[in-house]
Amino acid sequence: MSEGQQKRTQKCISCGINITGTTAASFKCPECGYQIYRCSKCRKQSNLYQCPDCGFTGP
Numbered sequence: 342m343s344e345g346q347q348k349r350t351q352k353c354i355s356c357g358i359n360i361t362g363t364t365a366a367s368f369k370c371p372e373c374g375y376q377i378y379r380c381s382k383c384r385k386q387s388n389l390y391q392c393p394d395c396g397f398t399g400p
Contacts, residue, residue, distance in 0.1 A: 354390040355383035372397040 351360040351367075354377050360367075364381035373395040383390070387400045 351378045353378060353380040353383055354393075355379055355388040370395060370397055371399070 351365075352358065353360055353365070358380055360378045360380060366379045366381075366384055368377055369375065370377055370392040373392060375392050375394040377390065377392065379390060389398055389400060391398045
């Protein structure tokens with residue numbers, strides 16, 4: 342993880358809320374490895390997300 346990613350507040354990539362608790366998901370982008378965070382609500386609803394580094398889109 343880069344220094345910039347460590348200092349940034351963890352926000353859901355789909356809806357933008359601050360991530361707290363253990364119900365959120367954290368994973369690396371399948372294309373470029375960018376760290377992605379998603380809240381439980383967006384995961385449950387299968388909301389789309391787009392990687393800000395490479396543009397990869399996933400459910």
